[in-house]
Amino acid sequence: MSFPTDIEIAQAAKIQHIKTIAVKLNVNEDDLNYYGKYKAKLPLHLINEDKVKQSKLILVTAINPTPAGEGKTTVSVGLNDGLNYIGKKSIAVLREPSLGPVFGMKGGAAGGGYSQVIPMEDINLHFTGDFSAIEKANNLLSALIDNTIQNKKSNLNIDPRTIVWKRVMDMNDRALRHITIGLGGTQNGIPREDGFNITPASEVMAILCMSTSIKDLKQRLGNIFVGYTFDKKPIFAKDLNAENAMAILLKDALCPNLVQTLEGNPAILHGGPFANIAQGTNTILATKMGLSLGDYVITEGGFGADLGAEKFLNIKCGYANLKPSAVVIVATIRALRHHGGAQKEEYNTPNVERVATGFKNLEKHIENIKKFNLQPVVAINYFPSDTDEEINLIKNYCDKLNVKAVVSKAFVNGGVGASELAQAVVEAANLPNNFKPIYDWNDNIENKIETIAKEIYGADGVDYSNKAKAQIKTINNLDLDKLPICMAKTQKSLSDNETKIGRPNGFRVTVREFEFAAGAGFVIPILGDMMRMPGLPNTPASENMFIDDNGKISGLS
DSSP states (O other): OOOOOHHHHHHHSOOOOHHHHHHHTTOOGGGOEESSSSOEEOOGGGOOHHHHHHSEEEEEEESSOOTTOOOHHHHHHHHHHHHHHTTOOEEEEEOOOOHHHHHSSSOOSSEETTEEEESHHHHHTTTTSHHHHHHHHHHHHHHHHHHHHHHTGGGOOBOGGGOOOOEEESSOOGGGSSEEESOSSGGGOOOEEEOEEEGGGSHHHHHHHHOOSHHHHHHHHHTOEEEEBTTSOEEEGGGGTOHHHHHHHHTTTTSOEEEEETTSOEEEEOOOOOTTTSOOOOOHHHHHHHHHHOSEEEEEOSSSIIIIIHHIIIIIHHHHTOOOSEEEEEEOHHHHHHHTTOOGGGTTSOOHHHHHHHHHHHHHHHHHHHHTTOOEEEEEEOOTTOOHHHHHHHHHHHHHTTOEEEEEOHHHHGGGGGHHHHHHHHHHHTSOOOOOOSSOTTSOHHHHHHHIIIIIIOOSEEEEOHHHHHHHHHHHHTTOTTSOBOOBOOSSOSSSOTTOOSSOOSOEEEEEEEEEETTTTEEEEEESSOOSSOOOOSSOGGGGOEEOTTOOEESOO
16 A cells, blocks of 8 residues: 555644644633634734743754755654654744745645644645735835836836836746836836746745834835935835835734644744745744744754755844754755765665765765754654665764764654654753854955855855946945845755755855845845746646545645
8 A cells, every 4th residue: 555645644634623722832712813723823922032032942954955855844843743742842833835836846845744734735825825915015015116117206216227126926937037017008107127036035025034023024124125216326115105005914924823733733834935045944923932832943944054054043043032952954865865976766776875975965064053053963854765774874974973863754653753853852952052153244245155155065265246246335335234144045055056966175156146135134145047936847746736526635745
């Protein structure tokens, strides 16, 4: 008998009413804002800053993944179930999925196997409407910009050629990357070049994740940089009086979402920025909500530790004044085979030599986490093709680095399959640490980028295009040079070249251009040809989805 699909497992689960899950957190059911029986929003008054400081924050990250990902969310959900299984009051605090990967290639972000958050279909589709609210707020600003240009409202004198703000939609649609708007006559606006980003790349998404209150949200929205006037003066969203209307659209989206795991343990899902083109972590409010309601919080940073974890530790922890207690690095034997030179068709073929070579990638991520004065635990996310010889090789290599490596079988066995990992994490989380970011925000732009490139990627240095050099002057002139750095880089390699697998050396990275999120509060160097609106693969996942006459969905993962 074949192993059931993720959606079959989720549909067969006995799901509890969300008020039952709230009781486990000592949350009164009257405090919940219900979205049906199985989803609810949590009010912000439940956040307790004193409790936040007392609880243990566990960051789950990974090695550089294969295109399908390495099960970081599966491990995160399983670890949460494992901690509850061994008697700890734990909450998983994760990001919301984007429809782009759901219908594209990577799939959803609700975990997998017997380590999932549910209701799985709702979470992977429209959920509580947060992404829709972000999209609408983003596009409201776009409409206001074009309306201002059309009507010369308030004499803002915006130069349409300088507008950097783009529209967004939560779908992979490469045809919308570069478009022309305003065609068809004078009543249809002023013609200009424009484009779409995917919703997780919107600065509004980043702002939602960085905000700590409605007041803070409005201030950040108002600080969104739009472009310049014809006489070279900067224009921000607040100059268009946009921040209040945008905040109104985001009022409900600001509150974290409560759901549950297959085992009936609490999980909070909120926000969903990608980690290769944005900051890759859930909201500050969700993380603090989890720390207020539980004793352990399991959260994650997108893609490998060179992206999501680096940004979590250098950006989010700085703004939120958070101190992680431990870090879990997820690795799979198949990804280590990949970094050892295996081709896609060989990922599931045992090969000790390739795993030994590929370990260099994991070794670099271990070193990087230690640079933040944190003690990592390696979670080997188990696949049936893994051999004892390969697993023991990784454990032995990790032992030499004074790091514990534990096999997680949460995918097959749920919480009990992650109980050994849970115990290792408890031990690591209760060790003292002297967490410290690897750069000072007050340093100049070039030094901060060079620190990340050399210390985290292992690069020899950084080169800048002429366009990037000119943009650094703009960033300095706008007094944004003291913001942290949010690198946009391929997730497939430690370098900016996706073909350089393993642990590359003897390379330099190139900053092609800059974007900056004045509202969210970071500068974005773009390394290589990074797309902020992905395209669909040759065979999208959507082609294998089906809904029957009773509304039952299959093929969703």
